[in-house]
Amino acid sequence: MIHTMRWFGPNDPVSLMDIRQAGCAGVVSALHQIPVGDVWSVDAIKERNALIHAGNEQFTDLQWLVVESLPVHEHIKKGLPTRSLYVENYKQSLKNLAACGIKTVCYNFMPVLDWSRTQLDYAMPEGHKTLRFVWEDFALFDLFILKRPNAAADYEPEIQQSASLKFEQMSQDEILHLTNTVLLGLPGSEEAFDLVNFQSLLDAYADIDDKQLRQNLYYFVKEVAPIAQELGISLCIHPDDPPRSLLGLPRVVSTEADLEELMQASNVRANGITFCTGSLGVRADNDLVNIVERFGDRIHFVHLRTTKREDGTRNFHEAPHLYGDVDMYAVVKALLAEEQKRKAAGYQDSELPMRPDHGFQMLDDLHKKTYPGYSGIGRLKALAELRGLEVGIKRSAAI
Structure with a gap:
């Protein structure tokens, strides 16, 4: 897999040099300063790309490999008449990203809140x-x-x-x-x-039930995924986090069945998945290895993390990457097998971009202000563990 870390831009307390020193080949980033629904201009994309490439002549090269995220406007999620404007803006942003050589775009379709913790x-x-x-x-x-x-x-x-x-x-x-x-x-x-x-x-979602939100999602992918396919861009939806209804809002990307319906809604390879083991793994009824084996060809981006479900409750917390409810050995083994299939088939994207997701706040980072889940040392620890697991599986010929 191609090892990456998320970088939130110039104000991120975790620097690009930190990411280089972690041994990453790529960066996952986004233009958070641009209002949701506006077009990402070529100039704005190039400006971020230039920041990421700054220092590459002197140090190990870093590439902007994945956009996370290009947000979907609420008018699209709610299916309002104005959604067509925002769909067209989204298509133009994809065209501009492709023109700048960025070919993997993560998004989500969670109403109102992207994620939630207490x-x-x-x-x-x-x-x-x-x-x-x-x-x-x-x-x-x-x-x-x-x-x-x-x-x-x-x-x-x-x-x-x-x-x-x-x-x-x-x-x-x-x-x-x-x-x-x-x-x-x-x-x-x-x-x-x-x-x-x-x-x-x-309140704006009062009349939008599970069925309607699904239809709004499928409308979006039917409009956007074929354009992405033509551009050579891989779209990859992030699962719901947590993968269950909250605040009376429907959640429609929480289970294997949800993923199957979505893949069928637009049957082009660009209509793909961000395989987040943490989000999907909160539900005991999600068989993560089976999801890789069923939809491996549609997985374009990987988040490796695990949670621990707390017995007898709906509670969970982020766990050590190798010791939570996710069988990380089995999952990584399945992902490496998928990479081998792609290589044998001659895919240009045979290697999956992966980032260690949600590291612990620990050591010196306990005294720093960082984005929740995105401190540098915790993710470094996670990446080291996952890298060791990956190398061990490959060297043992377990795939």
Whole structure:
């Protein structure tokens, strides 16, 4: 696999030199400064590319290999009449990316929130800090802070009761901290949504059920994937995170069956998958190795991480990359077998770009301010473990 790390741009506390020294060949980046729905101009793409290439003459070369993400506008997700404008803008951004030689584009189709956790500094026994999702805390936010209409229907009576008792004991600072954590904005930003306006964003989906959101997604890929195919661009959708309905919003990229429907919606290879073992692995009913074997030809980008489901609950936390609920050995073995198939078939993209996802905050990074899940040392540790696993599988002729 081609080892990469995510770089959020010039303000990222993890520098390009850090990424070079980690032994990465590529960078995963995006133009977060451009409003969602606007066209990514050739000049803006070239400017980011120039930053990534700066110093390449003196040091190990880095390439901008993957865009993560080129966001899908909410009007497309909601199927509004104005979606055609934003679809055309998306196509133009793809054309501009292709003109600049960038051929892998990750996106997601999660309504309103891209991802959600309830704690960003959960302490592990060794002293690491990591991300955690607690169902009770999320219910507490939904029922007693946001006060979403009819929210009680989404939670078990015992969860409602325990959330109520916990809320009564919370200080205003604790309430504000949980609110900002749940409503943390898009990756690449540390700004949370405004609670005052957040309910209105949810209300806009009041008449959009699971079936309608799927149809809006399939409309999008039918429009965009054929253009991407012509451009030589691989589109790859990121699964829902967490892979279940939240805040009354449907989630339609959470299971193997969801992926199958999406692949059939536009049967071109450019309509592909970001294989995130962490997001898919939260659900025990997702067979990750089977997903690789079924849809390997459509996997264009890989996120390797694992979570640990907490027994008897819907809670989970980010776990050590080799020791969570994901059988990382079996998954990496399946991905390397897919690479061999591609090589034998003469594919130009026989090697899959991979990044270690969501590293622990640890060592010196405990004293730094970094994007949640994206501290440098934790990802370095993860990459070292995953690289060792990959080499071990190859050397043992296990594939």
